[in-house]
Amino acid sequence: MTVDLTGKTAIVTGAGRGIGRAIALDLGKHGAHIFCAARTARQIESVAIEIVAAGGTATPIVCDLSNEQSICDMFTQVTRKFERLDILINNAGIGIYGPIAEFSTADFDNVISVNLRGTFLCSREAMKLMVPAHSGYIINISSVVGFKGYVNQGAYTAAKHGVVGLTKTLAIEAQENGIRASVVLPGGVDTEMVARSRPDLDRSVLIQPSDIAHTVAYLLSLPATCAVDQIYIRRRNSTPFG
Numbered sequence: 001m002t003v004d005l006t007g008k009t010a011i012v013t014g015a016g017r018g019i020g021r022a023i024a025l026d027l028g029k030h031g032a033h034i035f036c037a038a039r040t041a042r043q044i045e046s047v048a049i050e051i052v053a054a055g056g057t058a059t060p061i062v063c064d065l066s067n068e069q070s071i072c073d074m075f076t077q078v079t080r081k082f083e084r085l086d087i088l089i090n091n092a093g094i095g096i097y098g099p100i101a102e103f104s105t106a107d108f109d110n111v112i113s114v115n116l117r118g119t120f121l122c123s124r125e126a127m128k129l130m131v132p133a134h135s136g137y138i139i140n141i142s143s144v145v146g147f148k149g150y151v152n153q154g155a156y157t158a159a160k161h162g163v164v165g166l167t168k169t170l171a172i173e174a175q176e177n178g179i180r181a182s183v184v185l186p187g188g189v190d191t192e193m194v195a196r197s198r199p200d201l202d203r204s205v206l207i208q209p210s211d212i213a214h215t216v217a218y219l220l221s222l223p224a225t226c227a228v229d230q231i232y233i234r235r236r237n238s239t240p241f242g
Contacts (some may be wrong), residue, residue, distance in 0.1 A: 003221035006031035009082045011074070013065060013122060014092030016043025018191035019141060022209035023089055023216050030217060034085065035078055037063040041183040065092045065118030066110070078105075084133060088118040088126040088217060091141040093159075095193045102152040108155045115159035116166070123170055127179070134178040139216055141169045144187045144234065164230070164237035171229060180227050182219050186212050187234040205237050 010027050014020035019180065020226030025041055028051035036044040036051075041062050050218035061077055078085055082135035092117040096169045097106045105213040125140055145153055148158040167183040181212045188198060190206040234240070 001031050003217050005087075005220065008032040008055055008086040009035070009036045009078065009084055009224055010087035010089065010120070011037055011078065011085065011089060012089040013037045013063070013118070015047055016040050018193065019186070019189060019209045019212045020089070022213040023091060024058070025051060025054070025088070026210070026217055027089075027214035027220075028058055029054055030220075031056070031226070033082070034058040037061045037073070038092065038154060039064050055059040056134050059097075065122070066113040068121055071121045073116065075129070078222050079129065079161040084127055087220065088122060088136070088138045089141070090163075092118060093141070093156075093193070095153075095156050095196065097156065097196070098154045099152055101137060103154060108158075111155040112159050112162070115156070115163040119163050120166055123166070123181075125175075127170075127174065129179045130174075130179045136174075136179040138170060138174065138181045139219055140170075140181070140183045141212070142167075142183050142185045144185055144232070146183070146185045147232075155207065156181045167230070171227075175227070182228050184215055184219075185230060185232040187232075187238055191193070193230065205235055207233060207235060211238050 004091055012020050012024040013026040015036035024034050024036050024047050034051055035048045036058055036069045038044045044060035048060040061074050063074040096111050100175040140163050142163040145157040146164040149157050164183055167181055171181040188201050188206045190203055193234045
């Protein structure tokens with residue numbers, strides 16, 4: 001993928017593992033300074049070290065996406081260091097699973113808080129930096145459950161549907177300010193979360209986190225005259241156009 005992000009700054013949430021880690025490492029290779037955000041310091045510090053070892057630059061930021069003040073503090077750190085933000089990748093998410101009839105309100109609220117509310121808060125704070133610059137790109141990572149439903153995934157599905165809806169409005173509002181917004185909807189990706197939620201899946205046929213990272217790089221490689229609203233990536237052996 002040919003994309004030069006030299007001089008650009010990017011926040012990747014959920015950068016400590018899985019899809020977020022793959023995206024952070026890949027964008028770092030393309031020249032962007034990566035703010036690796038997640039709750040676990042050890043994980044994001046490891047990713048930042050790996051980016052630097054590969055010749056890039058990175059800053060680990062401990063951030064709890066369920067906490068508004070923590071998110072605001074993260075953006076304060078970004079502005080103090082660079083006074084700008086070019087790319088936001090809203091990837092962080094949690095999965096709590098169970099039948100709706102037995103699902104607790106606390107668990108539902110927790111999933112919505114991180115997966116949807118956290119995406120909203122990060123997008124809002126990013127827009128505050130991008131609008132004055134009249135440029136930027138926000139890419140939200142949703143899921144196949146952003147338009148489909150699966151047993152025992154009611155809260156997760158509701159949150160990911162919400163991410164798609166939020167992105168649709170964000171794209172319209174952002175466009176007026178020279179900013180683009182896209183949503184990526186992956187099918188089964190070989191991550192710890194998928195292993196827990198879909199233990200029935202053969203891991204050998206799953207999408208790799210690096211595949212999603214390459215998709216993000218593709219979006220960032222597009223000329224300013226192009227805009228992609230959403231990309232659905234399915235497992236090759238899953239139902240086409242499902």
